[in-house]
Amino acid sequence: xxxxxxxxxxxxxxxxxxxxxxxxxxxxxxxxxxxxxxxxxxxxxxxxxxxxxxxxxxxxxxxxxxxxxxxxxxxxxxxxxxxxxxxxxxxxxxxxxxxxxxxxxxxxxxxxxxxxxxxxxxxxxxxxxxxxxxxxxxxxxxxxxxxxxxxxxxxxxxxxxxxxxxxxxxxxxxxxxxxxxxxxxxxxxxxxxxxxxxxxxxxxxxxxxxxxxxxxxxxxxxxxxxxxxxx
Numbered sequence: 341x342x343x344x345x346x347x348x349x350x351x352x353x354x355x356x357x358x359x360x361x362x363x364x365x366x367x368x369x370x371x372x373x374x375x376x377x378x379x380x381x382x383x384x385x386x387x388x389x390x391x392x393x394x395x396x397x398x399x400x401x402x403x404x405x406x407x408x409x410x411x412x413x414x415x416x417x418x419x420x421x422x423x424x425x426x427x428x429x430x431x432x433x434x435x436x437x438x439x440x441x442x443x444x445x446x447x448x449x450x451x452x453x454x455x456x457x458x459x460x461x462x463x464x465x466x467x468x469x470x471x472x473x474x475x476x477x478x479x480x481x482x483x484x485x486x487x488x489x490x491x492x493x494x495x496x497x498x499x500x501x502x503x504x505x506x507x508x509x510x511x512x513x514x515x516x517x518x519x520x521x522x523x524x525x526x527x528x529x530x531x532x533x534x535x536x537x538x539x540x541x542x543x544x545x546x547x548x549x550x551x552x553x554x555x556x557x558x559x560x561x562x563x564x565x566x567x568x569x570x571x
Contacts, residue, residue, distance in 0.1 A: 350375025
């Protein structure tokens with residue numbers, strides 16, 4: 341079975357092309373994202389969208405992708421309810437909660453903890469912020485931390501799910517920076533990291549180079565927006 345390809349679209353937005361042919365968007369902040377390549381702002385297709393929390397720079401184009409492409413949308417249950425009120429078809433929504441795993445067309449999504457504030461773009465309650473462990477059809481497991489600080493129970497995520505790669509925010513200010521991300525990698529026990537949530541705005545000062553210095557035993561992928569890696 342083919343590899344899974346992970347493409348960084350700037351900020352915390354990622355496209356995942358799975359070994360089984362599914363196209364998944366995680367936190368698809370495309371329009372309005374100053375780092376999203378122009379050629380990535382109008383997706384030709386989208387099968388599944390996963391949203392970590394309700395802030396506008398993560399919900400992004402979720403509703404548009406669901407309407408245009410019939411994409412299924414997975415989200416924490418309160419956020420899923422809000423997305424339904426914005427026009428996402430109820431039959432396309434998969435609302436669940438932390439600790440739960442759902443199988444969407446052969447790809448498994450587990451909702452895990454994150455420590456961050458949360459509300460929907462209109463200010464309404466959006467449940468709690470979360471992360472995902474996504475297991476693709478060939479068994480590859482990716483941990484998308486979402487927006488979070490480091491927390492000790494990342495060790496449990498590593499112990500229970502044993503992700504192959506961690507996608508961590510490193511920009512600082514609104515999330516953990518490289519210093520905390522390096523400790524997160526220790527707790528998770530992963531040997532490969534794709535940084536996100538950095539470089540979008542001047543206030544996000546953390547860099548992959550700094551993380552690589554602090555985590556010398558981890559392969560830190562230093563992608564530019566639009567670049568991909570096989571996982």
